[in-house]
Amino acid sequence: MKVIHTADWHIGQIFHNYSREEEHKYFFEQLKSVIIKEKPDVLVVSGDVFHTATPTIVSQRMYYNFIVDLSRLDDDLQIVITSGNHDSPSRLEAPRPLWEAFNVSVIGMIDYHAVADENELNFDATKIEIPITKKGEIIGWVLAVPYLNGNQNIYDKLLEHLKTRPEYNDNQCIVAMGHLAVRSAEIAGHNPDIIGKLETLDVDDFTDVKGIDYWAFGHIHYPQAIRGIENMRYAGSPLPISFNENYQHSVVSVNIENGKTEATVIPLKTLIPIIDFPSKPKSYDEALPYETVMMKLMEVLDEKAYVRVHVQAEKPLTQENTALMIQAFEGQNAMFCGIQSYFPEKAEGDDLQEVKTLRELKAKSPFELGCSVYQKKNGCEMPDELKEMFKKVCEEAQKVS
Numbered sequence: 336m337k338v339i340h341t342a343d344w345h346i347g348q349i350f351h352n353y354s355r356e357e358e359h360k361y362f363f364e365q366l367k368s369v370i371i372k373e374k375p376d377v378l379v380v381s382g383d384v385f386h387t388a389t390p391t392i393v394s395q396r397m398y399y400n401f402i403v404d405l406s407r408l409d410d411d412l413q414i415v416i417t418s419g420n421h422d423s424p425s426r427l428e429a430p431r432p433l434w435e436a437f438n439v440s441v442i443g444m445i446d447y448h449a450v451a452d453e454n455e456l457n458f459d460a461t462k463i464e465i466p467i468t469k470k471g472e473i474i475g476w477v478l479a480v481p482y483l484n485g486n487q488n489i490y491d492k493l494l495e496h497l498k499t500r501p502e503y504n505d506n507q508c509i510v511a512m513g514h515l516a517v518r519s520a521e522i523a524g525h526n527p528d529i530i531g532k533l534e535t536l537d538v539d540d541f542t543d544v545k546g547i548d549y550w551a552f553g554h555i556h557y558p559q560a561i562r563g564i565e566n567m568r569y570a571g572s573p574l575p576i577s578f579n580e581n582y583q584h585s586v587v588s589v590n591i592e593n594g595k596t597e598a599t600v601i602p603l604k605t606l607i608p609i610i611d612f613p614s615k616p617k618s619y620d621e622a623l624p625y626e627t628v629m630m631k632l633m634e635v636l637d638e639k640a641y642v643r644v645h646v647q648a649e650k651p652l653t654q655e656n657t658a659l660m661i662q663a664f665e666g667q668n669a670m671f672c673g674i675q676s677y678f679p680e681k682a683e684g685d686d687l688q689e690v691k692t693l694r695e696l697k698a699k700s701p702f703e704l705g706c707s708v709y710q711k712k713n714g715c716e717m718p719d720e721l722k723e724m725f726k727k728v729c730e731e732a733q734k735v736s
């Protein structure tokens with residue numbers, strides 16, 4: 336059985352105010368070529384199809400057009416799509432009956448139901464056990480587990496259930512999908528606090544599940560064989576979703592034959608590169624001052640790229656300086672994506688109002704906390720003008736909550 340594995344498309348993302356429509360279309364063209372060349376039996380998309388739970392009409396149209404386009408390439412191609420944490424499970428799943436006509440299985444959520452006996456299966460397993468057929472014969476199964484349901488238990492239960500089905504036999508391949516963070520996966524480009532801790536599982540939780548030929552994961556955007564395990568992979572996002580994802584993006588082609596799994600990483604081309612200008616310094620000392628960076632700016636303005644500017648600074652940039660920088664990008668190919676300032680290292684113990692315990696944290700008002708974060712980040716007190724504005728915002732927020 337041949338599988339193409341991808342995930343984390345994030346259709347509809349607005350990147351620093353810029354639409355990524357062209358980039359997604361560029362990726363779709365490449366994926367289409369991969370499908371034509373590799374002739375897979377099934378394409379699996381392991382979650383985060385859209386960037387938001389309420390994608391725009393434009394985003395939805397692009398997604399529908401592309402999937403229909405793909406399914407028309409080859410009558411035998413099956414497509415399995417699961418929801419990720421960014422997707423709305425019910426929205427993704429709503430057109431399920433229509434998708435079936437195109438050989439596309441969309442799983443937004445698991446349908447649970449009450450059971451009298453706790454040993455009984457409390458969800459509809461047949462909904463997420465997708466048979467993959469070739470010339471009328473079932474050659475394998477995709478266990479299409481959407482976001483948040485990925486605990487080891489569910490895969491064990493699914494396998495157990497699958498083996499009771501009359502259509503099942505030992506020669507069929509099994510691919511398991513999941514949208515979750517596996518501990519000890521490389522999380523380049525991710526803030527561990529954002530990934531969340533609840534849904535993290537250890538790699539052993541999966542290797543203990545016997546009988547899965549390939550694990551097709553989504554959620555971590557850095558493509559990898561998890562801890563070097565060839566048949567357990569994150570496909571990674573097809574395009575950089577943040578400045579930290581400035582690495583080679585790809586999809587995976589998986590071949591399962593006679594109980595052996597071989598995975599090949601297929602690199603993708605980037606339409607619009609991400610540039611840290613003049614470079615990404617490690618510290619204040621490595622950064623260049625604002626004036627120098629402004630003079631060098633013309634080196635990059637011609638290039639169609641997302642540009643994040645890095646400057647050395649004694650104190651936060653003035654609004655005027657920031658405005659001048661933005662102005663320099665106007666009418667150019669390069670797209671301005673913010674300025675990162677690097678301040679001199681502070682000596683230990685400089686933080687006057689450091690919070691050490693949770694109780695101390697809770698005792699502080701949002702306004703006080705905001706001020707101390709500002710001070711910590713910028714090495715100076717928040718200017719009075721900004722304090723006034725911030726105070727108003729805090730008061731407004733308090734009224735709402």
Ligand SMILES: [Mn+2]
Nearest residue numbers: 343383419554
């Ligand atoms: Mn994602």
